[in-house]
Amino acid sequence: MKKLTLLVVLLGGVWFLFRSCSGPTEISSPPPPAITRPEPPKAVTLNSVFPKGSDEFKLTFTQEKEGFAQAEWSKGSTKLATIAITDTNTNPSARDKFREASKKLAGYPAAAVGSQGTAVLVADRFQVQVRSTSPAFSAADRDALVAKCNLQALAGK
Amino acid sequence: MMIDQLVDQLPTEGLTVRALQMLDFVAPGQWQNITGFDNMIRHVTGETDPGLVAQVRARALTLYGDADQGYQRAVSIYQLVDSADAKIGLAAMAHKIGESINLLSFLSKVTPQEDKAQTLDLVMKAVAEGVAFCYTNGFPGDSIGDFMGAVSAYERENLIRMSALVVYDGLVPLGPDYGGKLVDALQSFSAADIEGNAVYQRVKGLLPQGGATSFVLESVGAMQGYLGGFAEQRGITLDGVLGRLSGFIDFSESKLDYLAAALDMSTNYMEHTGIQSVSRSLIERAVGEI
Numbered sequence: 450m451k452k453l454t455l456l457v458v459l460l461g462g463v464w465f466l467f468r469s470c471s472g473p474t475e476i477s478s479p480p481p482p483a484i485t486r487p488e489p490p491k492a493v494t495l496n497s498v499f500p501k502g503s504d505e506f507k508l509t510f511t512q513e514k515e516g517f518a519q520a521e522w523s524k525g526s527t528k529l530a531t532i533a534i535t536d537t538n539t540n541p542s543a544r545d546k547f548r549e550a551s552k553k554l555a556g557y558p559a560a561a562v563g564s565q566g567t568a569v570l571v572a573d574r575f576q577v578q579v580r581s582t583s584p585a586f587s588a589a590d591r592d593a594l595v596a597k598c599n600l601q602a603l604a605g606k
Numbered sequence: 607m608m609i610d611q612l613v614d615q616l617p618t619e620g621l622t623v624r625a626l627q628m629l630d631f632v633a634p635g636q637w638q639n640i641t642g643f644d645n646m647i648r649h650v651t652g653e654t655d656p657g658l659v660a661q662v663r664a665r666a667l668t669l670y671g672d673a674d675q676g677y678q679r680a681v682s683i684y685q686l687v688d689s690a691d692a693k694i695g696l697a698a699m700a701h702k703i704g705e706s707i708n709l710l711s712f713l714s715k716v717t718p719q720e721d722k723a724q725t726l727d728l729v730m731k732a733v734a735e736g737v738a739f740c741y742t743n744g745f746p747g748d749s750i751g752d753f754m755g756a757v758s759a760y761e762r763e764n765l766i767r768m769s770a771l772v773v774y775d776g777l778v779p780l781g782p783d784y785g786g787k788l789v790d791a792l793q794s795f796s797a798a799d800i801e802g803n804a805v806y807q808r809v810k811g812l813l814p815q816g817g818a819t820s821f822v823l824e825s826v827g828a829m830q831g832y833l834g835g836f837a838e839q840r841g842i843t844l845d846g847v848l849g850r851l852s853g854f855i856d857f858s859e860s861k862l863d864y865l866a867a868a869l870d871m872s873t874n875y876m877e878h879t880g881i882q883s884v885s886r887s888l889i890e891r892a893v894g895e896i
Contacts, residue, residue: 510747511887512743519890580652
């Protein structure tokens with residue numbers, strides 16, 4: 450009961466903070482930013498791409514900005530990987546590594562990002578990258594997790 | 607100052623670091639005092655290739671340089687909320703590992719706050735934490751449950767910062783019943799009380815709604831339960847904390863309010879771990895986007 454009460458109070462608290470943080474601020478903005486923002490999709494669309502959790506695995510949303518969404522994939526208390534979905538219209542150079550990619554995952558061009566990341570490019574625009582955060586999560590595991598994502602949801606955007 | 611410079615300049619030792627290390631028992635091994643921006647990149651990404659590290663750095667700095675992304679504002683909040691004043695010199699005494707700092711010689715330079723003012727400090731820092739989290743990470747997920755998942759998954763720098771807040775701004779100055787004092791204060795806080803709070807005055811320009819006192823009052827009510835139950839939920843007791851503090855600082859248990867005030871004036875744990883938290887989120891995003 451104590452934990453439930455704590456959860457209810459905390460839910461109310463962060464909901465209140467969310468409503469406040471989502472509104473416009475009164476701080477004047479700096480000069481135009483260096484990154485481009487050509488109509489990125491609404492975040493709720495990106496979130497629909499993440500794989501669903503199960504009894505064994507848990508998905509925790511961790512960061513969300515315009516054109517970017519990130520979540521953690523864990524098993525019990527062990528964090529296995531992070532999944533990041535990016536609208537590469539905000540960072541077009543990210544597409545370069547896929548140009549000569551010979552590997553495909555779930556039918557989409559795939560490329561490595563360093564030694565710990567595996568990414569695919571959907572509709573020549575959306576990058577979905579899985580990065581291992583545990584030594585137990587192999588490259589093969591990353592491939593499988595990429596394939597579990599709802600990539601087709603991005604293909605039609 | 608850009609985020610790479612901030613992380614590069616984080617201290618590897620000193621009173622703030624020791625005060626944070628003392629809290630390791632809350633979540634053993636979770637907080638590592640990572641300093642140096644490239645070092646943080648290697649730690650967060652697990653990558654060591656210099657070319658990739660440079661790519662991540664470049665993307666991170668581009669994102670940070672865009673004020674609309676929120677990372678700058680989060681760092682500003684963490685910097686402003688701390689009131690560390692180097693003038694009393696207590697922090698300068700903390701570099702000698704293995705030696706204790708004698709607090710007695712600093713008592714004349716310290717003015718403890720009354721409970722109500724101290725409680726408001728605790729609350730303001732918690733409100734600032736919540737706002738900084740939103741600026742750093744947005745609103746992850748599509749529901750309150752999703753958002754709660756992110757908040758309740760606090761670990762590493764985030765968890766040690768919340769622990770320090772509850773211990774150094776709650777438990778030590780207000781005692782084991784700091785939660786009860788929060789409840790009492792909530793019933794008596796006024797807009798004038800908030801306006802008179804130094805932490806509020808420093809951060810109000812960066813808070814939502816222009817820092818309206820109504821926002822703070824509503825936040826106080828919403829967070830009281832979370833803050834009040836934090837120590838008990840994690841097995842943090844005043845005796846346990848004082849026992850660990852006595853390992854590196856000499857103080858009188860009859861003057862805990864002086865101890866709390868001296869630590870408040872001499873440490874900047876919110877700024878230190880806040881910079882680490884923001885840079886972690888920033889780097890995670892940068893490597894996810896390249």
